[in-house]
Amino acid sequence: MRVVNSTTRTSNTPPPLQHWLHHPRFVKALAMTTNALTSKSSTSGRLGDKIFSGAALAAGVLILITLFAVAVFLLIQALPTFFADPAEVSGGQGFFAYIWPIVIGTVIAAAIALAIATPVGLGVALFISHFAPRKVAGPLGYLIDLLAAIPSVIYGAWGYMILAPALVPGFEWLAKNLGFIPIFAGPASQTGKTMLTAGIVLAVMVLPIITSLTREIFLQTPKLHEEAALALGATRWEMITTAVLPFARPGIISAVMLGLGRALGETMAVALVLSTGNLIPSLIKTGNQTIAAEIALNFPEAFGLRLSELIAAGLVLFLITLVVNIFARGIIARHKEFSGAN
Amino acid sequence: MAKRIDVNDLNVYYSKFLAVEGVSINIEPKSVTAFIGPSGCGKSTFLRTLNRMHEVIPGGRVEGQVLLDGDDLYAPGVDPVTVRSQIGMVFQRPNPFPTMSIKDNVLAGVKLNGNKISRSDAEDLVEKSLRGANLWNEVKDRLDKPGSGLSGGQQQRLCIARTIAVKPDVILMDEPCSALDPISTLAIEDLINELKDDFTVVIVTHNMQQAARVSDKTAFFNIAGTGKPGKLIEFNDTTAIFSNPEQKATEDYVSGRFG
Numbered sequence: 001m002r003v004v005n006s007t008t009r010t011s012n013t014p015p016p017l018q019h020w021l022h023h024p025r026f027v028k029a030l031a032m033t034t035n036a037l038t039s040k041s042s043t044s045g046r047l048g049d050k051i052f053s054g055a056a057l058a059a060g061v062l063i064l065i066t067l068f069a070v071a072v073f074l075l076i077q078a079l080p081t082f083f084a085d086p087a088e089v090s091g092g093q094g095f096f097a098y099i100w101p102i103v104i105g106t107v108i109a110a111a112i113a114l115a116i117a118t119p120v121g122l123g124v125a126l127f128i129s130h131f132a133p134r135k136v137a138g139p140l141g142y143l144i145d146l147l148a149a150i151p152s153v154i155y156g157a158w159g160y161m162i163l164a165p166a167l168v169p170g171f172e173w174l175a176k177n178l179g180f181i182p183i184f185a186g187p188a189s190q191t192g193k194t195m196l197t198a199g200i201v202l203a204v205m206v207l208p209i210i211t212s213l214t215r216e217i218f219l220q221t222p223k224l225h226e227e228a229a230l231a232l233g234a235t236r237w238e239m240i241t242t243a244v245l246p247f248a249r250p251g252i253i254s255a256v257m258l259g260l261g262r263a264l265g266e267t268m269a270v271a272l273v274l275s276t277g278n279l280i281p282s283l284i285k286t287g288n289q290t291i292a293a294e295i296a297l298n299f300p301e302a303f304g305l306r307l308s309e310l311i312a313a314g315l316v317l318f319l320i321t322l323v324v325n326i327f328a329r330g331i332i333a334r335h336k337e338f339s340g341a342n
Numbered sequence: 343m344a345k346r347i348d349v350n351d352l353n354v355y356y357s358k359f360l361a362v363e364g365v366s367i368n369i370e371p372k373s374v375t376a377f378i379g380p381s382g383c384g385k386s387t388f389l390r391t392l393n394r395m396h397e398v399i400p401g402g403r404v405e406g407q408v409l410l411d412g413d414d415l416y417a418p419g420v421d422p423v424t425v426r427s428q429i430g431m432v433f434q435r436p437n438p439f440p441t442m443s444i445k446d447n448v449l450a451g452v453k454l455n456g457n458k459i460s461r462s463d464a465e466d467l468v469e470k471s472l473r474g475a476n477l478w479n480e481v482k483d484r485l486d487k488p489g490s491g492l493s494g495g496q497q498q499r500l501c502i503a504r505t506i507a508v509k510p511d512v513i514l515m516d517e518p519c520s521a522l523d524p525i526s527t528l529a530i531e532d533l534i535n536e537l538k539d540d541f542t543v544v545i546v547t548h549n550m551q552q553a554a555r556v557s558d559k560t561a562f563f564n565i566a567g568t569g570k571p572g573k574l575i576e577f578n579d580t581t582a583i584f585s586n587p588e589q590k591a592t593e594d595y596v597s598g599r600f601g
Binding site: 134222225226227229231232238242243246335 | 433440451
């Protein structure tokens with residue numbers, strides 16, 4: 001620009017400096033330095049913002065890196081299994097034949113746990129948040145939270161020493177009276193160390209997670225909506241179904257998903273309670289296995305291809321959790337318009 | 343439809359705290375009665391005792407009688423649920439159920455208590471209620487959209503539609519316009535004027551012009567000081583309250599010399 005100006009300049013044209021001043025960039029820069037608002041903005045506040053957004057970003061990235069690292073580790077370590085000679089894999093028929101029975105077993109155990117823990121957990125949470133007198137609600141809440149802190153090995157010990165023998169008469173009754181349904185086919189296990197027992201133990205372990213989370217969400221239901229329902233002539237239960245449960249729906253799904261995560265991944269309790277075996281439909285006979293327990297029971301003496309198989313099993317568990325969570329997110333997102341967040 | 347309310351010497355307590363003392367008032371059917379008074383004077387509390395909503399707050403109870411066409415709301419054996427289905431309420435902030443569509447919001451009260459309603463009856467009722475709340479033309483094309491997507495004034499009219507859908511005898515309104523802009527307020531006030539053809543309307547308001555515009559009768563509540571119970575000071579025709587009040591306190595309040 002200067003070059004052009006210097007060649008075309010005549011005596012009465014403005015000097016190049018002034019020309020410069022009119023350049024849009026310079027005008028903008030000038031305006032920025034002289035704007036009354038710019039000088040007032042405190043730099044310390046902006047620094048705080050920067051630190052915070054940086055920290056939040058770092059935390060988010062860290063999670064992604066961790067997950068990615070886990071996935072990469074599992075994938076690399078599991079690779080030999082997929083390329084191994086099918087005859088060399090446990091069971092002798094390749095990895096798929098080895099893994100699918102325990103995948104089904106894992107899903108069954110988790111399904112039993114959730115089928116029991118979800119209604120009970122929601123019921124306890126509703127009782128604490130909306131029915132119990134304040135004097136009862138507080139201690140009961142603490143008690144439930146405490147259940148979450150008990151180590152899983154203790155649940156396992158309780159499961160196989162106390163719960164399993166206690167359930168044997170029940171299993172025998174089921175086999176006798178409902179034996180025609182494949183899941184209750186007899187003869188019932190005499191030790192009680194069955195899939196159903198494992199599922200019940202898992203349900204007890206999952207219960208505090210579902211209860212604590214949903215209780216917090218139920219308590220957050222806007223008073224305004226509860227009163228709206230009551231003022232229309234709703235009973236307490238109708239108030240809960242019209243105002244509380246719909247409001248809490250995404251939270252309930254998230255709570256159940258967290259519970260499912262624990263049920264799918266639980267190792268110790270299942271390893272102790274379940275007397276493992278091949279995949280069978282009956283829940284009251286010895287048999288079945290879950291991925292987490294399979295890994296825990298065999299890991300100590302595994303090496304070479306066996307180790308790689310177990311890690312591949314871990315990879316499958318990782319994928320199951322991922323798929324279930326994506327599915328749950330989908331359910332929550334589908335009802336976004338009616339979530340009340342708009 | 344449209345019953346009268348007679349209150350005899352009513353005391354309202356929250357646990358041991360006496361919130362409102364010694365109120366006696368007769369509310370005529372098919373009229374609009376306004377409750378005015380400074381903040382904290384107990385007018386909202388008193389309004390909530392008229393459909394037993396104050397019992398929602400732990401410790402809330404009353405002494406005295408509230409008669410709906412001669413039937414005591416507080417007689418032993420009376421279920422608050424029944425009371426509330428006959429005496430509806432509209433709140434200060436619009437509170438349509440966010441998880442329901444506009445249509446379901448209108449039908450929410452009707453479907454309670456296990457009541458079934460046929461599809462065609464439901465559609466008729468939705469239209470009639472929304473027309474009754476002067477909202478039909480604005481929402482008839484989006485009945486399946488969420489109620490929370492409407493403007494504040496529309497949401498409040500949706501709440502009124504929801505209330506009139508259950509065909510109550512009385513409609514209580516607790517400062518229904520305090521969260522709304524002037525135009526929406528005007529729409530609600532017009533609506534209140536139409537509602538009194540079919541219902542007994544009781545409205546709490548902080549806005550004295552509003553009381554003067556919409557009500558036939560006005561009750562002035564006041565409080566002697568913090569911690570003291572609120573009392574009904576004067577109850578009369580609205581014109582008398584605003585132009586020729588009997589009590590000094592009423593005159594001071596309506597003329598803006600106080601509160």
